[in-house]
Amino acid sequence: xxxxxxxxxxxxxxxxxxxxxxxFTFDSDQFQKSYVLYYPVGDTEEEEIEIHASSFEPNDENxxxxxKPVESEEEWDLIEEMLNTFLDEEExx
Numbered sequence: 001x002x003x004x005x006x007x008x009x010x011x012x013x014x015x016x017x018x019x020x021x022x023x024f025t026f027d028s029d030q031f032q033k034s035y036v037l038y039y040p041v042g043d044t045e046e047e048e049i050e051i052h053a054s055s056f057e058p059n060d061e062n063x064x065x066x067x068k069p070v071e072s073e074e075e076w077d078l079i080e081e082m083l084n085t086f087l088d089e090e091e092x093x
Contacts, residue, residue, distance in 0.1 A: 008038060010052070010067065023051060026082055031075055033057075036067070037083060053079045 006022040020038040027034045033055045040050070054067040055075070070076055 007041065008036070008067075010038070020052070024086055025056075028075075028078060030078065031055075033075075035070075035075075035079060035082075037079070037086075051083065053083075 008020050008022060010018050010020050012018050019041045021041050023037040023039060025034060025036045034057070035053060035055050037051055037053050039052065053070055053076075055070055056067050070079065
């Protein structure tokens with residue numbers, strides 16, 4: 001898993017650009033995809049943040065890639081498991 005300071009711009013359901021902070025990314029051999037978990041910038045730790053997840057396909061080293069929706073319940077289960085592991089590791093630091 002990778003995590004660090006990185007931001008991405010996401011288009012929401014209304015077509016607005018939303019700046020988001022990347023929580024972490026990971027690759028899945030099971031689904032042959034990469035995933036990114038992120039949340040809108042401006043959400044504070046005092047509030048419960050809404051974490052979003054998407055699969056992505058990197059285009060090349062100079063490009064961000066394209067975010068795609070998560071397609072199956074099995075993928076959501078994997079993402080939830082990875083998120084729980086990430087949060088457990090953060091609590092223990």
